[in-house]
Amino acid sequence: MSKSKSRAETAARIRHLLDTEGDAVAENTRGFNRGRYESVRELDDYESLKSAARAIKEDAIERIPELIDELRESVEANGGHLYVAADPAEANAYVREVVDGGNVVKSKSMTTEELDLNDALEADGAAVTETDLGEWVLQLADETPSHIVGPAVHKSREGIADLFAETFGLDDDDRPETAEELTRFAREKLLADIREAEVGVTGANFLAADSGTLALVTSEGNARKTAVVPDTHVAVAGVEKVIPTVEDLAPFVELIGRSGTGQDITSYVSLLTPPVSSPPVDFGEADSPVAERGAAGGDGATDPHPDREFHLVLVDNGRLDLREDDDLRETLYCIRCGACSNSCGNFQSVGGHAFGGETYSGGIATGWEAGVEGLDTAAEFNDLCTGCSRCVPACPVEIDIPWINTVVRDRINRGDAADGEGSGSVGFLVDGLTPDEEPAGLDPAKRLFGNFETLAKLGSATAPLSNLVANARPVRGAMDRWLGITRERDLPAFERETLVDWFDARGGPRVSEGLARREAVVYPDVYTNHVAVDRGRAAVRTLEALGVRVTVPESTAVGSGRAPLSQGMVETARRKAERCRDALLPEVDAGRDVVVIEPSDLAAFEREYERLLPADDAERVADGCFEVLEYVYGLLENGADPGGLTTAEDAGGRARVAYHPHCQGKTLDLEPYTVAVLERLGYEVDTSETECCGMAGSFGYKSEYYELSMDVGEPLSEQFGDAERVLASGTSCREQLDALLGSPAEHPIEAIAPGE
Amino acid sequence: MSADMLSAFVDSAERHHATVHRVAPEEVTATIARLVEAPAVGVALPWGLDLPEAVATDPTPADLDAAETGVTAARLAIADYGSVVLESDAAGSEAVSLFPERHVAVVRAGDVVPGMREAIERLGDRLRDGASAVLATGPSATADMGDLVIGAHGPRAVEIVLVEEAEEMDGHDSGPDSEEDSRE
Ligand code: SF4
Numbered sequence: 001m002s003k004s005k006s007r008a009e010t011a012a013r014i015r016h017l018l019d020t021e022g023d024a025v026a027e028n029t030r031g032f033n034r035g036r037y038e039s040v041r042e043l044d045d046y047e048s049l050k051s052a053a054r055a056i057k058e059d060a061i062e063r064i065p066e067l068i069d070e071l072r073e074s075v076e077a078n079g080g081h082l083y084v085a086a087d088p089a090e091a092n093a094y095v096r097e098v099v100d101g102g103n104v105v106k107s108k109s110m111t112t113e114e115l116d117l118n119d120a121l122e123a124d125g126a127a128v129t130e131t132d133l134g135e136w137v138l139q140l141a142d143e144t145p146s147h148i149v150g151p152a153v154h155k156s157r158e159g160i161a162d163l164f165a166e167t168f169g170l171d172d173d174d175r176p177e178t179a180e181e182l183t184r185f186a187r188e189k190l191l192a193d194i195r196e197a198e199v200g201v202t203g204a205n206f207l208a209a210d211s212g213t214l215a216l217v218t219s220e221g222n223a224r225k226t227a228v229v230p231d232t233h234v235a236v237a238g239v240e241k242v243i244p245t246v247e248d249l250a251p252f253v254e255l256i257g258r259s260g261t262g263q264d265i266t267s268y269v270s271l272l273t274p275p276v277s278s279p280p281v282d283f284g285e286a287d288s289p290v291a292e293r294g295a296a297g298g299d300g301a302t303d304p305h306p307d308r309e310f311h312l313v314l315v316d317n318g319r320l321d322l323r324e325d326d327d328l329r330e331t332l333y334c335i336r337c338g339a340c341s342n343s344c345g346n347f348q349s350v351g352g353h354a355f356g357g358e359t360y361s362g363g364i365a366t367g368w369e370a371g372v373e374g375l376d377t378a379a380e381f382n383d384l385c386t387g388c389s390r391c392v393p394a395c396p397v398e399i400d401i402p403w404i405n406t407v408v409r410d411r412i413n414r415g416d417a418a419d420g421e422g423s424g425s426v427g428f429l430v431d432g433l434t435p436d437e438e439p440a441g442l443d444p445a446k447r448l449f450g451n452f453e454t455l456a457k458l459g460s461a462t463a464p465l466s467n468l469v470a471n472a473r474p475v476r477g478a479m480d481r482w483l484g485i486t487r488e489r490d491l492p493a494f495e496r497e498t499l500v501d502w503f504d505a506r507g508g509p510r511v512s513e514g515l516a517r518r519e520a521v522v523y524p525d526v527y528t529n530h531v532a533v534d535r536g537r538a539a540v541r542t543l544e545a546l547g548v549r550v551t552v553p554e555s556t557a558v559g560s561g562r563a564p565l566s567q568g569m570v571e572t573a574r575r576k577a578e579r580c581r582d583a584l585l586p587e588v589d590a591g592r593d594v595v596v597i598e599p600s601d602l603a604a605f606e607r608e609y610e611r612l613l614p615a616d617d618a619e620r621v622a623d624g625c626f627e628v629l630e631y632v633y634g635l636l637e638n639g640a641d642p643g644g645l646t647t648a649e650d651a652g653g654r655a656r657v658a659y660h661p662h663c664q665g666k667t668l669d670l671e672p673y674t675v676a677v678l679e680r681l682g683y684e685v686d687t688s689e690t691e692c693c694g695m696a697g698s699f700g701y702k703s704e705y706y707e708l709s710m711d712v713g714e715p716l717s718e719q720f721g722d723a724e725r726v727l728a729s730g731t732s733c734r735e736q737l738d739a740l741l742g743s744p745a746e747h748p749i750e751a752i753a754p755g756e
Numbered sequence: 757m758s759a760d761m762l763s764a765f766v767d768s769a770e771r772h773h774a775t776v777h778r779v780a781p782e783e784v785t786a787t788i789a790r791l792v793e794a795p796a797v798g799v800a801l802p803w804g805l806d807l808p809e810a811v812a813t814d815p816t817p818a819d820l821d822a823a824e825t826g827v828t829a830a831r832l833a834i835a836d837y838g839s840v841v842l843e844s845d846a847a848g849s850e851a852v853s854l855f856p857e858r859h860v861a862v863v864r865a866g867d868v869v870p871g872m873r874e875a876i877e878r879l880g881d882r883l884r885d886g887a888s889a890v891l892a893t894g895p896s897a898t899a900d901m902g903d904l905v906i907g908a909h910g911p912r913a914v915e916i917v918l919v920e921e922a923e924e925m926d927g928h929d930s931g932p933d934s935e936e937d938s939r940e
Contacts, residue, residue: 160902246883290814291814
């Protein structure tokens with residue numbers, strides 16, 4: 001299959017999901033995401049709870065074998081059984097033997113989805129009923145979950161009403177319509193199945209090794225019924241769910257609901273130490289008392305009920321190998337809260353049926369699917385992580401989810417090369433243009449975007465001709481066909497005079513060494529140097545007005561490695577990072593601050609360099625770099641006189657500004673500096689609530705993702721549609737806002753810079 | 757347990773759609789009688805407290821199915837969250853608190869702890885001894901049917917009877933709960 005064909009198919013599939021499921025997914029996930037912000041704000045110790053949770057998981061994953069032994073002792077001492085299954089076949093065989101063709105009710109469990117347990121049990125003639133309302137809807141509709149926490153977020157209320165009416169042959173008069181009626185209806189139907197059940201199957205959110213307690217985090221109450229009504233309970237969980245002690249549960253209980261759906265706590269957190277003391281509720285003997293006559297509250301609370309049987313099935317299925325993988329190990333810290341899905345612009349638009357694999361969905365699914373199913377499955381959707389990093393502060397166990405996606409992308413790139421897939425007829429051209437560290441068969445579009453720096457140099461050197469040629473219709477057609485660069489987008493226009501050239505031509509630094517408050521280098525990142533030169537000039541003028549002796553050395557005009565990193569070209573990124581470090585550290589050592597305009601480059605310095613460079617170097621680069629408005633803020637706080645800057649008053653009627661902070665800038669907590677500086681200069685700032693504009697570097701240029709990218713940006717057009725003046729920190733946000741609103745956005749530094 | 761903590765508990769519980777009734781021990785039975793809707797089932801209360809006549813003990817599965825109200829004791833309550841901690845037992849408290857539409861939970865003011873950490877610490881040894889418990893916060897709920905619905909598989913209404921000794925009702929600190937009347 002040619003790349004352009006598969007691109008067209010991907011685009012069609014995404015379009016279909018945007019049309020059919022997009023609205024319901026968007027409403028639900030954005031609601032959860034807003035809820036998360038509100039709910040974690042109430043926690044004074046949110047950050048320390050996250051760190052505590054992270055530390056517990058790090059330790060637990062380190063000690064899995066030992067903790068499983070301890071858990072086994074605890075479970076067996078209580079009278080239960082523990083079985084460790086290497087793969088789905090082993091796990092299913094064990095559960096089938098316990099179930100023995102009987103009636104099964106289940107509460108929601110992703111791990112059993114991973115095993116396809118229902119199919120295995122049904123093959124033996126067992127009746128299997130999902131009792132979580134969302135899962136039940138999917139069981140009736142024969143669909144797969146689109147979200148790890150809300151499996152049916154893609155279904156609308158109307159869709160569910162139709163499904164029930166059709167499945168149960170209800171006529172118009174008695175079909176349930178409202179959410180309340182639908183819930184009642186489902187409860188009654190499911191209660192009938194729960195009454196008949198011989199075995200209850202649950203998952204486990206956490207397993208405490210010291211007591212054999214399993215924690216189930218739910219709100220509907222179905223997991224409680226599943227575990228308490230039948231006399232036999234089977235719990236199925238990945239080996240990564242084991243934590244050392246009961247006390248270790250505390251931070252997770254506080255974080256999981258808040259992170260996932262924005263509930264400070266779910267209605268029920270069951271802490272079951274099975275076999276439990278509760279008597280089974282045997283509807284076969286509906287008229288005999290459930291308990292011994294005269295039993296009082298608290299009786300026999302620590303004794304397993306004699307009629308009960310409990311089996312804990314721990315599933316490996318690739319997890320122990322993941323544990324040995326230095327780049328992907330963190331996946332096992334995941335508590336499946338769903339925050340990475342809800343905080344993700346792409347996921348909000350298209351949901352887990354596009355952004356997901358066999359079982360798992362959202363940002364972390366790449367890690368899970370790569371570990372559990374293999375790279376091929378992860379490759380199906382890995383592109384949908386744009387590295388915007390908005391999931392990073394949302395993750396309650398501080399997983400660097402974008403890095404997992406980058407590493408997997410790199411492995412996919414290399415795997416692709418190994419089976420020698422052809423790369424289209426312009427592949428060689430791109431290869432020649434862009435020598436890099438990547439395998440020969442790498443997708444040429446990835447190679448092109450990954451080597452944007454080379455392209456930009458050529459583009460500036462030959463501007464304006466390069467722009468004319470690049471935008472000529474036949475060229476755009478070929479780019480679309482062979483490289484998958486959509487015709488819908490304007491290409492970046494290269495400036496003939498780069499920032500470095502402008503600075504030299506202007507005669508170098510203007511603030512004398514003696515009078516300088518500080519010395520700084522304005523980092524001429526690839527975009528600022530070749531495309532968005534205006535904002536670079538504005539930065540220089542602003543800093544000079546605040547008494548900083550600024551230089552823009554040619555030696556520092558080197559890419560940060562962000563571009564190849566976003567394409568999963570890790571080795572190329574590493575080489576660039578080394579070169580950039582060699583350019584920047586001498587400046588830092590000479591006492592100059594490095595001022596960075598493009599947030600994605602700063603994010604590379606502050607977040608990814610620790611993965612690419614020796615720890616010491618990475619730290620020195622990170623410590624020496626500042627985002628430009630953060631730097632301005634610091635100067636003003638330290639007494640610099642803002643007199644020379646353009647205030648709201650100077651700007652006349654343009655004092656109200658709409659501001660979209662860059663996604664990675666938000667993750668670095670840069671937004672407050674920009675807002676504070678603008679407010680100090682009298683601007684009224686309306687900040688966007690959108691996590692990511694949808695452009696995300698090269699993502700929005702790719703033909704197959706163009707429509708999705710525009711859909712992700714839709715909330716921005718809703719919020720900023722009427723704005724007179726729009727500011728945005730990132731270059732790609734600027735392009736996206738231009739496409740969405742029809743008028744270009746400025747960088748905040750351009751708003752406050754002194755006139756030329 | 758302080759007066760502030762009790763009112764924090766009341767606020768949090770009400771935020772989670774539960775209702776709290778603060779009463780003296782001698783008022784417990786009458787309060788429960790007022791709160792139950794017939795038919796009602798329950799599990800005999802510890803701490804020398806009595807269930808009203810209207811609440812039948814020793815329920816059968818059919819009774820559980822038919823009951824409008826279930827009455828049980830709660831072992832702990834958590835001020836930050838408005839949760840009650842329902843321990844499982846051989847008397848079937850778990851089922852009684854779960855099947856009926858309305859759950860009436862009786863908890864002593866001395867058993868209110870400030871936060872999650874304290875609650876889990878209190879539960880640690882108990883769970884290691886083999887006990888099971890549910891941290892229950894408000895009624896059951898679902899968002900799976902296109903909107904938030906209160907009342908899913910579990911109760912739709914939660915009434916919490918908070919039992920305060922005389923000095924607690926004056927707002928004095930009663931200190932840690934006394935051993936004589938604890939239920940172990
Ligand atoms: S990776 Fe983090 S945010 Fe995503 S589901 Fe797992 S724990 Fe939640």
